[in-house]
Amino acid sequence: MQRLSINDADFDLKFRRIVEDRRESDGDVAGQVSSILRDVRSRGDAALVDMTQRFDQHSLSGDDDWSVSAEQCKAAFDDLEASLRDALQLAADRIRTYHEAQLPEDRDYTDEVGVRLGARWQAVDAAGLYVPGGRAAYPSSLLMNAIPAKVAGVERLAVATPTPKGTVNPLVLAAAHLAGVDEIWRVGGAQAVGALAYGTDRIKRVDVITGPGNAYVAEAKRQLFGVVGIDMVAGPSEILVIADGQNNPDWIAADLLSQAEHDPNAQSILITDDEGFSRQVADRIDVQAAMLSTSAVAQQSWQDHGVIVVVDTLEQSIALANELAAEHVELAVENPTPLFDGIRHAGSIFIGRYAPEAIGDYVAGPNHVLPTGRRARFSSGLSVLDFMKRSSFIELDETALNAIGPAAMALAEAEGLPAHAKSIESRLK
Ligand SMILES: NC(=O)c1ccc[n+]([C@@H]2O[C@H](COP(=O)([O-])OP(=O)(O)OC[C@H]3O[C@@H](n4cnc5c(N)ncnc54)[C@H](O)[C@@H]3O)[C@@H](O)[C@H]2O)c1
Numbered sequence: 001m002q003r004l005s006i007n008d009a010d011f012d013l014k015f016r017r018i019v020e021d022r023r024e025s026d027g028d029v030a031g032q033v034s035s036i037l038r039d040v041r042s043r044g045d046a047a048l049v050d051m052t053q054r055f056d057q058h059s060l061s062g063d064d065d066w067s068v069s070a071e072q073c074k075a076a077f078d079d080l081e082a083s084l085r086d087a088l089q090l091a092a093d094r095i096r097t098y099h100e101a102q103l104p105e106d107r108d109y110t111d112e113v114g115v116r117l118g119a120r121w122q123a124v125d126a127a128g129l130y131v132p133g134g135r136a137a138y139p140s141s142l143l144m145n146a147i148p149a150k151v152a153g154v155e156r157l158a159v160a161t162p163t164p165k166g167t168v169n170p171l172v173l174a175a176a177h178l179a180g181v182d183e184i185w186r187v188g189g190a191q192a193v194g195a196l197a198y199g200t201d202r203i204k205r206v207d208v209i210t211g212p213g214n215a216y217v218a219e220a221k222r223q224l225f226g227v228v229g230i231d232m233v234a235g236p237s238e239i240l241v242i243a244d245g246q247n248n249p250d251w252i253a254a255d256l257l258s259q260a261e262h263d264p265n266a267q268s269i270l271i272t273d274d275e276g277f278s279r280q281v282a283d284r285i286d287v288q289a290a291m292l293s294t295s296a297v298a299q300q301s302w303q304d305h306g307v308i309v310v311v312d313t314l315e316q317s318i319a320l321a322n323e324l325a326a327e328h329v330e331l332a333v334e335n336p337t338p339l340f341d342g343i344r345h346a347g348s349i350f351i352g353r354y355a356p357e358a359i360g361d362y363v364a365g366p367n368h369v370l371p372t373g374r375r376a377r378f379s380s381g382l383s384v385l386d387f388m389k390r391s392s393f394i395e396l397d398e399t400a401l402n403a404i405g406p407a408a409m410a411l412a413e414a415e416g417l418p419a420h421a422k423s424i425e426s427r428l429k
């Protein structure tokens with residue numbers, strides 16, 4: 001963990017290094033991912049067999065090793081303990097309600113010269129939903145991917161998720177049943193993203209790939225953008241907690257560890273105006289981390305990427321937060337409004353002492369698939385619109401074409417494109 005004070009002589013330099021640390025697509029990962037993708041593209045299923053054995057110790061020999069059937073998903077749902085089924089249902093209902101409000105409306109109008117203009121939204125035909133499963137299984141990510149895809153009206157939902165050592169997580173299958181997923185492929189990592197993008201004999205290609213994952217998954221999506229649509233780059237988790245000294249240090253320590261436990265490359269940052277409080281939080285992190293079942297990962301993440309910044313005033317945290325453009329920002333302060341108003345770059349913002357980030361991971365409603373690596377400067381969380389695209393349309397009759405056609409012809413001539421001009425001119429009266 002690094003500790004900084006805004007009054008350190010070299011604060012700007014150190015802070016800049018922290019900001020740059022968030023680029024998970026370093027040369028090593030990018031190189032490995034590009035050779036994995038090349039292999040999947042040229043050898044298809046055979047490459048998936050080799051890499052799934054190598055990275056997940058899972059042998060893709062029979063059909064059941066490749067995919068999970070709808071019957072298995074239904075059985076997993078039916079077998080769920082009632083409290084877990086209710087929790088999954090509550091999460092699904094709240095996520096659906098939030099995302100239904102995102103559905104766009106088609107609009108059109110006819111202007112003063114009689115041209116009808118508008119735009120029409122339509123769902124993509126097929127979506128590939130990446131559900132992480134390396135260190136932990138993520139039924140919550142299945143819901144976060146599949147529900148907006150369903151709301152958008154996508155016809156084919158193909159999930160890819162690794163099943164390390166052949167272990168299938170029943171809650172992932174139950175979530176798939178609840179959300180109405182069509183296919184579940186037991187492959188993970190960059191190779192799964194490649195298969196969904198290029199297609200193989202077994203896995204038909206999709207139009208859009210969404211979902212979170214580790215650095216390999218995130219980099220594969222980044223490299224494949226253009227071959228296929230993607231939602232955004234959603235890599236190892238990040239949390240920035242801005243807290244005053246009036247918080248319970250145990251609560252804030254748990255919040256920081258909640259993201260650290262995802263991945264050794266996850267990042268947790270605390271900004272506070274109370275030096276004594278920051279030391280209490282650091283102590284509580286050490287105590288709590290040692291007791292977690294995920295302690296090895298959480299401790300590694302906190303050691304390698306954890307940061308505490310002590311500022312003089314909480315107002316100073318606004319500029320730092322905007323530089324970091326973190327996936328999650330918690331505002332655990334007495335009066336969060338001025339901070340909320342000042343923060344321009346964040347995947348999702350949690351307002352007040354009773355809004356821990358973990359509530360957004362599961363049941364609040366907004367999507368937990370969010371941009372990482374400072375990409376909240378230009379990307380947003382997964383939404384229904386990521387599964388849709390818009391076609392504009394233009395309708396003219398003879399009168400309308402006569403009104404605006406000559407201007408288009410003039411521009412076409414000026415661009416040296418006479419066939420363009422002719423296609424308009426030949427229709428004019
Ligand atoms: N940003 C978000 O919205 C968000 C949401 C949920 C989870 N996450 C992140 O998802 C990630 C889940 O990671 P995970 O590892 O548990 O599962 P994962 O499914 O993302 O990755 C596992 C796969 O990584 C590949 N892999 C592992 N080591 C490799 C290597 N050395 N070379 C090539 N490929 C390798 C393997 O193919 C394996 O199947 C975490 O980083 C978590 O923070 C992010």
Ligand SMILES: N[C@H](CO)Cc1c[nH]c[nH+]1
Pocket residue numbers: 138140141236237238259327361368369370
């Ligand atoms: N915090 C993750 C996004 O970075 C999402 C998640 C799923 N399960 C638990 N957490």
Ligand SMILES: [Zn+2]
Pocket residue numbers: 237258259262358361
């Ligand atoms: Zn989480």
